[in-house]
Amino acid sequence: MGVAKYTRDNKDRITKVEYQSGIVVKTAYGPDDLARVGFSYEKDLASPGEYPFTRGIHAEGYRSRPWTMRQYSGFGMAAETNERFKFLIANGQTGLNVAFDLPTQMGYDSDDPMAQGEVGRVGMAIDSLRDFEVAFEGIDLARIGVGLTINAVASIMLAMYQAMAERHGFSPDVISATPQNDILKEMIGRGAWIFPVEPAVNLIGDTIEHSIKVMPKTNPVSISGYHIRESGATSAQEIAYSILIANAYIDNVLQRGYHIDDFVGRFSFNLDIFGNLWETVAKYRAGRKLWARNLKEKYGTKKNQNMFMRGMFGGGGGGLTKEQPENNIMRSAYFALAAALSGAQTTGLCSYDEAYTIPTPHAALLSLRTCQLLMEEVGLRDTVDPLAGSYFIETITKEMEHKIEEEMEKIEKAGGIIKAVSTGHAQRTVSRQAYEFEKGIQSGELKKVGVNIHREKEEAQEVELHEYNAESAEKQIASLHSLKRERNNSEVTRTLSELENAARTGKNVMPYLVDCCKAYATVGEMARVFRNVFGEFQEPTIF
Amino acid sequence: MTNKIKILVAKPGLDGHDRGAKVVVQALKDAGFEVVYSGLHKTVDQIIRVALQEDVDVIGLSIMSGAHLPITEKVIKQAREEGIGDKMVVVGGVIPEKDVQKLKDLGAKGVFPGGVPFNEIVDFLKQNVKHT
Numbered sequence: 243m244g245v246a247k248y249t250r251d252n253k254d255r256i257t258k259v260e261y262q263s264g265i266v267v268k269t270a271y272g273p274d275d276l277a278r279v280g281f282s283y284e285k286d287l288a289s290p291g292e293y294p295f296t297r298g299i300h301a302e303g304y305r306s307r308p309w310t311m312r313q314y315s316g317f318g319m320a321a322e323t324n325e326r327f328k329f330l331i332a333n334g335q336t337g338l339n340v341a342f343d344l345p346t347q348m349g350y351d352s353d354d355p356m357a358q359g360e361v362g363r364v365g366m367a368i369d370s371l372r373d374f375e376v377a378f379e380g381i382d383l384a385r386i387g388v389g390l391t392i393n394a395v396a397s398i399m400l401a402m403y404q405a406m407a408e409r410h411g412f413s414p415d416v417i418s419a420t421p422q423n424d425i426l427k428e429m430i431g432r433g434a435w436i437f438p439v440e441p442a443v444n445l446i447g448d449t450i451e452h453s454i455k456v457m458p459k460t461n462p463v464s465i466s467g468y469h470i471r472e473s474g475a476t477s478a479q480e481i482a483y484s485i486l487i488a489n490a491y492i493d494n495v496l497q498r499g500y501h502i503d504d505f506v507g508r509f510s511f512n513l514d515i516f517g518n519l520w521e522t523v524a525k526y527r528a529g530r531k532l533w534a535r536n537l538k539e540k541y542g543t544k545k546n547q548n549m550f551m552r553g554m555f556g557g558g559g560g561g562l563t564k565e566q567p568e569n570n571i572m573r574s575a576y577f578a579l580a581a582a583l584s585g586a587q588t589t590g591l592c593s594y595d596e597a598y599t600i601p602t603p604h605a606a607l608l609s610l611r612t613c614q615l616l617m618e619e620v621g622l623r624d625t626v627d628p629l630a631g632s633y634f635i636e637t638i639t640k641e642m643e644h645k646i647e648e649e650m651e652k653i654e655k656a657g658g659i660i661k662a663v664s665t666g667h668a669q670r671t672v673s674r675q676a677y678e679f680e681k682g683i684q685s686g687e688l689k690k691v692g693v694n695i696h697r698e699k700e701e702a703q704e705v706e707l708h709e710y711n712a713e714s715a716e717k718q719i720a721s722l723h724s725l726k727r728e729r730n731n732s733e734v735t736r737t738l739s740e741l742e743n744a745a746r747t748g749k750n751v752m753p754y755l756v757d758c759c760k761a762y763a764t765v766g767e768m769a770r771v772f773r774n775v776f777g778e779f780q781e782p783t784i785f
Numbered sequence: 786m787t788n789k790i791k792i793l794v795a796k797p798g799l800d801g802h803d804r805g806a807k808v809v810v811q812a813l814k815d816a817g818f819e820v821v822y823s824g825l826h827k828t829v830d831q832i833i834r835v836a837l838q839e840d841v842d843v844i845g846l847s848i849m850s851g852a853h854l855p856i857t858e859k860v861i862k863q864a865r866e867e868g869i870g871d872k873m874v875v876v877g878g879v880i881p882e883k884d885v886q887k888l889k890d891l892g893a894k895g896v897f898p899g900g901v902p903f904n905e906i907v908d909f910l911k912q913n914v915k916h917t
Contacts, residue, residue, distance in 0.1 A: 344799040344850070348826070356828070359852045360799055433801020433825045473804050564900075676804050677811040684902050693900075705881045705898070707851040781824040785810055 245517035245679075247687060261521040261638075262679075263478035263645045271633035279640040286531070286640060290626040293538070294531040296639065298585035299550040303626030308617040309581070310588040311610055312337065312554065319714050320376035323366050327381055339389040340377075341365030342399075347434045349395045349769025352718045361715035363708065365391070368399070369722045369766070371759045374406040383407050387418040389464075394436040396423035397445045398768050401755035404457060409760075418459040420510070423449055426487045427466045429663045429779065430672055431473025436769065439664045441776035445751070447494035452752035454495075454505050461508045463491055464553065471514040472560045474676025477525040478642060482649035483668065484511060484529075485536055486659040492541065502541040503548055511553035515577040515584075516561045520638060523629060526555060526584035528642040555586035562597040564703045566692035570594035575612050582622040583629055589613060599706035666782030673784060722764070729762040737761045738771055745775040790914050792843040795823035795832045797856050805899060806847035809877065812903040818910065829859045833867055841872065842914050848878040854887060861892040873914055877901070 246267075249258035259267040268275070281287075288294065291301030300306060327338050342365040345357035351369050352361045361367050368374060378388075392399045400421050407417045425442040428435045435442065446463060453462040467475075467484035475483065488509060495505055513529070515522055534549040543549055558577040562570040574591045581589045591609040593601035616622045629635040653662045662668040682688035689695050741754040758768050794810050796803055803825055813820045821839045823832060836844050844864065848856055857876055864870050875895035876888050885896045895909050 348799045350799075356799065359855060360850065363851065428801070431804070433803050435801070673804070673807040674811070677808045680808050680812075681903075684904075704883070705879060707879065707881060710851065783822075784807075785814065785820070785822060 245688065246521070247682070248689075261477075261518055262675075263476040263521060263525075263642065265521065265524075265638055265641045265645065267520075267634075267638070271637055273633065275633055275637040279637050281636050281640055287630060287636070293546065293549065294534045295550065296527045296531045297627040297630055299530070299552065299587070301626075303585065304582070304617065304623040305626070308623060309586055309613070311613045312339065312588055312590040319362055319367060319718055320373040323377045324379055324381075327377070331381065331386060336385075337387045337389065338381075339391065341391050343367045344434075346765055347392060347394065349398070349436050349765060349773070351764050351766030352715065352722050354766055359710065361718055363710055367715075367718045368402070369718070370725055370762045370764045371402055371405050371409070372721070372725055372762060374402050375409060378406055378410065383410065383412045384416040387420060390419060390421040393422050393425050393428045393434055394442070395765060395769055396421040396425075397449050397751060398755055398759075398765055400449050400452070400457075400460070400462070401752055402759045402765075405756050405759035414457045416459065417457060418461070419457070420461040420464060421449065422466060422512070423463045424466045424487065426490060426659060426663055427469050427483075430475075430483065430668050431469040435779045437772055437776040438779045439660055441772075442779070443490055443494055443660065445772075446491050447498065448750045448752050450491065450495045450505055450508075451498055451500070451750055453508065454500060456752075461510050462505075463488075464510045464512050465491075466512040468512045468514040468557055470672060471516055472557075474672040474674075474679060476645075476649075476675065477517065477521055478645035479649045479672070479675075480514060481525060481529040481532065482646045482653065483659065484513070485533055485646075486650060486653055488533075489536070489540075490659050496541075502537065502543050503545055506537060506541070506543060507545065507548035507550075509552075511551055513553065513555050514560075515556055515558040515580050515589075519576065519580050519583075520635065521642070522580045523583050523635060524638040524642040526586070527627075527635075527639045528646055530585075531639075532643060532646055552587060554588040554590060555581045555584060556589040557592055559592040559596060562592055562594070563690065563693050564598040564705065566698060567594055567597060567703050569692055570597065571608060571612070574609060575615075578612050578616055579620075579622075582616050585627060595703075598703045600708045664782065666784040669782065670784040725762060726764075733761040734758075734763045734767070738763055738767055741768065742771045742775060745772060789817065789819040790843065790910060791819040791821070791839065791841045792845055792910070793821045793823060793832070793836050793839060793841040794845045794847060795827055795835070796825050796847050797827055797829060797832060797860070798848070798850055798852060799826055800848075800850040801825050802849045803847070805849070805878065809845070809847070809903075809906065813907070813910075816903070816907040818907075829856065829863055832860060833863045833869070836864070836869060836872060837867060843873045843875060843910065846874070846876045846878075848876065848880075851879070853878060853880055854884060854891070857888055857893055858891050875906075875910075877906075 245262045247260045248256050251257050287296050290297040343362050344360045346368045350357045352367050390399050403419045404414050423446055450462045453460040465484045465488045467480040470483050471480040530551045533551040537543040537549045571594045593605035593609050595601055595605045653659055656662045656667045686694045737758040741758050744751050744754045794806055796806055810820050810822045861874055873894045876893045877897040880898040888896045897906050
């Protein structure tokens with residue numbers, strides 16, 4: 243919403259509509275348009291649940307089951323998090339999502355000078371296995387899947403999850419973890435990277451390989467085009483970069499001698515709902531098709547279910563405003579409609595107050611109700627892919643497919659996604675668009691209700707920030723210090739030196755990380771080994 | 786030597802949300818300023834060092850993590866200790882209205898919460914920076 247460009251004549255009649263991805267929309271569509279874009283029912287559409295899955299990955303769509311609704315939550319220290327987890331499970335939630343504080347995400351212990359003022363601020367502080375043991379105490383890990391919102395140190399956190407599960411009596415082959423584990427998107431947007439591109443991608447390869455061998459129910463990567471889009475990318479770039487990023491991880495694992503069907507079925511995607519409704523629907527329909535074709539034609543995937551673009555389609559935080567915040571309730575409802583018309587299996591909305599504060603429980607509940615209304619009252623479960631066959635939707639889906647392919651070619655010409663991220667080509671492209679978008683909003687060329695049109699006199703909502711709890715940060719640091727006194731420090735030294743040796747000699751580091759975790763080595767200590775061996779990512783100059 | 790006003794846009798701390806900082810860098814460049822971007826995850830020490838090395842006229846801080854008050858205080862204190870206390874410090878990012886005056890009391894000359902139009906920032910800098 244507020245993303246397409248509208249040209250008007252002096253009578254306010256719209257004379258041209260252009261989507262951000264470059265698709266120009268006509269006044270009306272007919273059979274000629276399908277012929278113009280070379281649309282074929284068999285090749286481009288087919289039945290729901292059939293290759294190329296344009297119409298969705300399930301034959302019965304929402305008839306067989308409605309989408310899963312997932313709201314993001316989690317603040318504080320391990321003990322509070324454990325209480326919160328138990329409360330959510332008691333209320334019927336079947337999956338948990340763990341948010342980590344910035345020091346943990348960046349591989350620093352709570353007592354590191356770099357962590358000052360950030361311990362426990364935006365998520366849980368994890369220093370060692372002890373924190374994980376407390377956080378997951380009493381939870382049936384064979385039944386509950388756990389999402390770990392972590393990237394640069396996802397290998398460490400996945401190893402810690404395994405170590406914790408084993409301590410609690412669960413075998414690694416029954417547990418299901420879903421680390422985000424997409425470092426290339428961190429380098430393009432969001433910025434929680436540590437190590438240089440190649441070792442960072444190799445660590446992801448290690449986690450995937452380890453999952454194949456030891457934790458087959460784990461979903462080792464969640465490709466997050468979401469953050470790339472929220473950093474400024476167009477819809478077409480969001481999908482193009484996501485596919486290329488996934489391919490970079492695939493290639494790393496194939497080099498280790500595995501077959502594509504050994505692991506790709508466990509990949510999932512986290513994609514954005516932002517901007518124009520029709521463009522968004524076209525993005526998902528074209529995205530599913532291209533991902534399936536990529537796997538089938540480029541990688542020779544044999545199994546249909548391994549070609550599914552599964553995942554979470556939702557969020558849309560960038561589309562919300564702190565001006566007239568109640569408008570965000572309506573905006574979110576349309577985002578949810580877009581997700582439903584796109585065939586999302588899982589969705590989650592940003593709460594209406596998220597543009598200026600940590601969501602209140604009331605606002606979070608309204609988001610959940612918005613998703614439920616669509617499924618229970620509005621009629622989104624009636625039939626699969628209701629927009630299929632529309633001259634307009636099929637034409638722009640085809641056009642979107644070409645736009646995505648063009649963006650993929652641009653990156654390939656720049657040397658591939660790894661090179662494009664190393665040189666800053668991808669970051670530059672995304673950042674330029676963010677700038678153009680902002681100029682469009684400021685000039686009024688892109689419309690945003692309450693921001694540059696239909697403004698009201700009242701002031702925008704005051705931004706409220708989460709109060710920093712210095713006392714619980716102190717407690718966390720004290721507990722880290724007592725851990726360091728109590729643990730067997732020679733075992734810590736031994737396992738860390740074996741980890742270093744493995745990292746230097748190019749072995750899969752995962753078993754060594756599990757040993758370090760079991761010896762109660764800290765996240766900071768393990769990350770320091772990697773920092774010493776791999777170095778740090780040098781952000782390319784992009785201006 | 787150029788006679789352009791030179792601005793450091795810096796990202797202190799661990800937070801990696803740099804869309805805003807990078808957008809402002811481009812707007813300032815288009816407005817004719819010379820801009821140095823620090824990159825992510827910088828300590829206050831590193832930011833002061835770059836300000837010294839690059840001999841900038843303005844130190845701009847982009848802070849989204851909520852830690853704008855302690856960070857700004859530290860930057861201003863350290864700038865004084867390093868003999869560049871005359872450099873203008875400005876702050877942008879997720880800044881609640883109630884903290885704007887507090888930041889000014891600490892010594893920040895300009896405060897630009899998210900959503901402030903580019904021309905407001907540009908005009909402020911053109912009017913208030915004494916180029917040395």
